[in-house]
Amino acid sequence: MRSLFQKENRLGLLVALPFAVFVALFLIYPTLVVLYKSVMPHGSFSTSALVEAVSGTYRTGFINSISLSFWSALIGGTVGVLLALTMKSLTRPKWLHSTLDAWSAVASQLGGIGLAFAFIATIGAQGAITKVFMNFGINLKDMGVSTTGFWGLVVVYLYFQIPLMFLVMMPAVNGLKASWREAAAIMGASGARYWRAVGIPILAPSTLGGILLLFVNAFTAYATAYVLNSSYALVPLQIRFLLQGNVITGKEDLGNAIVTWVILLLLTSLLLMTYLQRRTLKWTSS
Amino acid sequence: MSVGVKRYRVGAILKYVFLVAVGAYFIVPMLAMARFAFQAVPMALLTPEKLFSGWSFSGLGTALTDPEILSAAKNSLMLVVLAIILNLVLLVPLAIVTEVRNPGLRPYLTAFTLLPWVIPPIALVVGVAATFRATVPWFLASIFSLVPFYALWAMPFTYRALDAGLQAINARTLYEAARSMGASLGTIIFKVLLPNMRASMVAASALTAAMVLGEFVFASLLLKRTLPTEMVNYQRGDPRGGLALALFVMVLTALAIGLVVRSLRRRGLNVQTTGL
Numbered sequence: 001m002r003s004l005f006q007k008e009n010r011l012g013l014l015v016a017l018p019f020a021v022f023v024a025l026f027l028i029y030p031t032l033v034v035l036y037k038s039v040m041p042h043g044s045f046s047t048s049a050l051v052e053a054v055s056g057t058y059r060t061g062f063i064n065s066i067s068l069s070f071w072s073a074l075i076g077g078t079v080g081v082l083l084a085l086t087m088k089s090l091t092r093p094k095w096l097h098s099t100l101d102a103w104s105a106v107a108s109q110l111g112g113i114g115l116a117f118a119f120i121a122t123i124g125a126q127g128a129i130t131k132v133f134m135n136f137g138i139n140l141k142d143m144g145v146s147t148t149g150f151w152g153l154v155v156v157y158l159y160f161q162i163p164l165m166f167l168v169m170m171p172a173v174n175g176l177k178a179s180w181r182e183a184a185a186i187m188g189a190s191g192a193r194y195w196r197a198v199g200i201p202i203l204a205p206s207t208l209g210g211i212l213l214l215f216v217n218a219f220t221a222y223a224t225a226y227v228l229n230s231s232y233a234l235v236p237l238q239i240r241f242l243l244q245g246n247v248i249t250g251k252e253d254l255g256n257a258i259v260t261w262v263i264l265l266l267l268t269s270l271l272l273m274t275y276l277q278r279r280t281l282k283w284t285s286s
Numbered sequence: 287m288s289v290g291v292k293r294y295r296v297g298a299i300l301k302y303v304f305l306v307a308v309g310a311y312f313i314v315p316m317l318a319m320a321r322f323a324f325q326a327v328p329m330a331l332l333t334p335e336k337l338f339s340g341w342s343f344s345g346l347g348t349a350l351t352d353p354e355i356l357s358a359a360k361n362s363l364m365l366v367v368l369a370i371i372l373n374l375v376l377l378v379p380l381a382i383v384t385e386v387r388n389p390g391l392r393p394y395l396t397a398f399t400l401l402p403w404v405i406p407p408i409a410l411v412v413g414v415a416a417t418f419r420a421t422v423p424w425f426l427a428s429i430f431s432l433v434p435f436y437a438l439w440a441m442p443f444t445y446r447a448l449d450a451g452l453q454a455i456n457a458r459t460l461y462e463a464a465r466s467m468g469a470s471l472g473t474i475i476f477k478v479l480l481p482n483m484r485a486s487m488v489a490a491s492a493l494t495a496a497m498v499l500g501e502f503v504f505a506s507l508l509l510k511r512t513l514p515t516e517m518v519n520y521q522r523g524d525p526r527g528g529l530a531l532a533l534f535v536m537v538l539t540a541l542a543i544g545l546v547v548r549s550l551r552r553r554g555l556n557v558q559t560t561g562l
Contacts, residue, residue: 083305
């Protein structure tokens with residue numbers, strides 16, 4: 001082991017230090033302060049803020065946020081995988097591949113106020129699709145599909161969830177080698193048997209990992225939900241409320257406690273995701 | 287035999303139905319947005335005869351010349367440039383040195399640059415308000431306080447893009463070859479490595495720009511006037527103009543990302559836009 005401060009390592013230190021200081025100052029320090037304050041609400045150790053952060057309206061917030069993230073991740077994940085599989089089986093329109101590829105890169109980044117505006121014009125009270133369904137006597141709002149309702153939010157979130165899943169799954173789906181399928185067919189396996197014994201077990205880790213990524217992605221989305229319905233009980237919107245009401249209500253510790261729960265939730269999901277990704281790499285890197 | 291053929295056809299039809307449905311889901315909101323933005327006919331009064339009347343780009347024109355929007359756009363462009371510079375200054379030397387001198391550190395750096403994923407903007411903003419607001423109030427009062435945080439969120443995909451670029455050109459071999467021929471470190475970096483990393487630097491910068499131009503959490507919660515926050519304000523007063531402007535920005539961003547992704551794929555550089 002050579003010392004970190006020996007001459008040949010001085011260069012490494014020179015480039016690593018500013019980076020480390022930067023991350024420590026702007027990311028790690030504020031985070032540690034929040035974590036510390038959430039368990040030391042009034043200067044002494046107490047779990048009261050952490051308990052309050054998951055009771056009452058804040059519990060509703062967590063439940064809504066988790067179900068919104070869950071459903072948009074599950075539906076977006078399923079459609080994304082199917083899209084990747086369908087695209088793999090289609091070779092013919094070549095432009096479709098490159099277009100969908102570029103479009104997914106764009107759309108997976110689109111979760112923002114522009115997207116919210118687009119859906120206001122689509123399924124909002126004066127939206128084009130709302131009007132079309134109205135002509136058939138179907139009121140979308142009664143079915144919860146409006147820009148302010150739960151399923152409306154799911155529909156909007158899918159707009160960036162599906163392309164993200166497609167991007168994440170494409171390498172894994174491309175890793176399914178045609179020779180495996182041929183080998184299975186030669187040994188007399190039916191299409192269904194091939195999927196049960198080979199395809200699904202190989203795709204499962206990356207699919208689950210992708211769905212977790214979508215979950216995290218939806219849980220932390222803010223701009224879209226804010227524009228569509230800023231009073232909806234979702235964790236990011238409640239954080240905003242507490243942050244802006246800080247001075248008056250003195251609920252600073254509550255905000256810290258909510259953030260602590262959020263970080264714990266994301267950390268768990270991302271650790272699980274990394275583990276699943278490592279399992280996927282075994283098959284796709286060869 | 288005929289059963290097999292039939293089943294095959296049903297499968298193929300299902301495939302296309304699925305693709306068309308997904309395609310419609312992606313295209314319809316954009317069309318609805320464009321109609322709302324550029325056709326001055328309320329949806330309630332829209333009849334087949336009126337389908338082609340009332341179209342105009344005046345809403346977009348008014349929005350694009352609005353002084354508030356212009357100054358917010360200027361702020362956003364400034365943030366884009368500064369975030370890109372800060373990010374590249376921090377990460378380019380780090381990526382190079384890690385790759386050519388300490389390749390063993392690569393996995394750690396990859397994991398480390400993922401940290402902003404664990405602490406998303408909506409969580410970090412609470413910490414930032416709790417710390418910097420009390421200790422250095424002048425910092426949060428300035429619009430430039432957004433720069434380090436924007437650089438932070440651009441870190442995951444920037445590092446991955448730079449790393450992919452270094453891998454693609456076999457940076458370590460180039461470094462050793464140049465070294466053995468007596469080139470100085472400065473020569474290697476400026477004449478060999480940096481010119482070869484231009485593509486990944488362009489890609490990372492384009493993604494950073496797209497991210498900064500759309501970032502809403504920090505700008506809104508720290509009460510800064512950037513293009514996204516001003517767009518929300520503007521839309522309250524002029525819904526049509528607001529939507530036209532949002533569509534305009536979205537199309538521009540989409541074109542930029544799309545072009546970058548396509549040109550990179552053509553060079554065989556597989557840059558992950560997801561940052562993972």
